[in-house]
């Protein structure tokens with residue numbers, strides 16, 4: 143386990159390094175002078191002087207990278223010359239909304255997918271399994287942005303439920319109930335996409351596990367079906383589920399961005415799209431970096447949980 | 459005392475498969491007394507596993523039909539609900555499975571797998587269950603049981619895993635222990651150790667044992683009676699002595715000649731049984747062994763022989779052209 147962990151952490155550091163180089167290089171990839179790219183509409187002789195001093199733009203590119211990296215390690219992602227605010231501060235304000243959306247949607251998705259998959263696996267091809275299979279297949283074919291539009295039309299506009307319509311985001315600190323209401327529809331939308339995937343993956347793994355000899359042995363001990371399902375079948379069947387969940391986080395963030403944009407919820411997605419619209423590339427760079435590293439770290443965490451769940455993996 | 463523990467009558471198990479009904483066990487009857495050890499032998503595919511699972515009601519829950527009767531200590535297993543059967547599993551009858559590589563939960567510590575049955579079935583508290591589990595590990599001969607308690611199955615050898623499976627089976631002191639090819643997947647030296655362990659536990663714990671195997675050598679010295687199975691039916695049964703020395707059914711002899719242990723003792727050459735096991739979905743009206751039998755006559759293909767009594771106590775065989783008896787000859 144320890145050796146496995148060390149290997150994984152080394153890999154994680156390597157990947158984060160590559161990502162950081164990519165994010166750093168983003169500015170240089172855009173056509174034109176990097177200073178012009180960064181300053182955008184804030185181009186003025188004073189700003190240019192500050193920028194050159196801060197980023198060492200007249201130094202070799204690797205020195206620029208190390209200066210940039212050192213700043214980042216101090217929590218400094220630069221100051222946007224367009225909005226005159228610190229990039230780190232902007233991200234810190236937006237990020238919790240994304241996290242909340244993800245956590246809410248994942249709680250919803252797991253809390254529904256796990257019992258549904260268990261019931262399906264208990265009697266594969268039974269009536270319930272067929273209904274759930276057809277439902278999940280239908281949901282799978284509707285993209286999230288359609289679902290959110292339908293939900294908003296029906297719940298926010300037709301039923302006039304407060305805080306659920308576009309541009310009605312309420313912050314957690316001002317009114318937590320209102321906040322939950324304003325995130326309910328987007329969280330639900332994201333949960334649907336996750337539910338479908340989790341349900342299908344777990345169902346087929348549970349069906350396979352329930353055929354195993356150790357399940358028959360567990361039965362022969364006189365344990366209840368419920369106990370066999372939760373204590374014996376669930377854990378060895380959840381490896382692919384966790385792996386899928388880890389990979390799913392990336393897609394979830396992307397869907398979250400679209401939903402945020404549609405409902406004007408000021409999370410990272412909304413912020414990113416506005417930053418692109420305003421050519422605020424320093425902010426774009428910061429968000430790209432934070433999101434990519436975040437996805438990698440979440441994947442790493444899921445990988446780690448998988449190892450706790452199934453000790454066979456790190457032993458091999 | 460020869461109290462009856464198990465009565466099996468006309469027990470039949472049929473699976474509904476995509477290709478039609480598959481009669482895996484067809485009309486088996488026998489009795490088992492307390493403290494007795496019975497051997498069930500037969501080639502692979504002859505229905506031994508299905509029979510032993512049907513006896514304890516552990517067949518798959520779907521696509522299977524069971525008829526006849528299996529009374530275990532007064533409890534009718536056939537037709538009983540899963541919930542009712544849970545009441546006898548572990549406490550009245552327990553099973554040691556064939557392959558210790560797949561019969562333990564790979565992601566649960568072995569101690570927990572023993573604990574669980576003590577806590578759920580006997581209502582022990584955590585500490586008592588743990589203490590008892592360690593005792594059981596010791597009983598089945600696992601060295602340093604306190605440390606092994608925390609091991610995962612993957613950290614143990616096949617022989618050690620099978621000892622854990624035995625410990626689980628013994629946890630609630632069952633009256634009947636079913637051992638379904640308990641040594642088939644193991645090295646030869648380990649095989650003997652496990653069989654000796656089962657012998658010792660049987661007398662120590664006053665259990666009846668059904669020892670299932672494809673190798674007659676395994677049951678030679680350990681059982682009082684033997685049932686020989688072919689194509690889901692009993693084709694010969696009797697005292698272990700009669701089955702070994704006075705068998706009348708050609709298939710029993712073929713089985714003996716194919717057993718490495720028995721054959722090497724008698725200096726005959728080890729012979730695989732010629733031909734292939736029958737397709738259970740295409741059984742004819744005749745003797746199922748006929749296509750492979752050197753003694754087969756026209757009648758064998760037409761009519762199925764029923765079990766008929768031979769001279770020895772409880773000795774019976776199903777064959778139209780039995781081998782000559784050797785009783786009294788030597």
Ligand SMILES: Nc1ncnc2c1ncn2[C@@H]1O[C@H](COP(=O)(O)OP(=O)(O)O)[C@@H](O)[C@H]1O
Nearest residue numbers: 473480482501502503504505506507508509518
């Ligand atoms: N769940 C099942 N569904 C369909 N056929 C089965 C099932 N289990 C066993 N069988 C069939 O029953 C027959 C007897 O199998 P089994 O009892 O495992 O033989 P043995 O233990 O003597 O090797 C085999 O032909 C096998 O294919």
Ligand code: SF4
Nearest residue numbers: 745748751758777778
């Ligand atoms: S009945 Fe005929 S075919 Fe069957 S074992 Fe006896 S001699 Fe052989």
Ligand SMILES: [Mg+2]
Nearest residue numbers: 506507556639
């Ligand atoms: Mg078998």
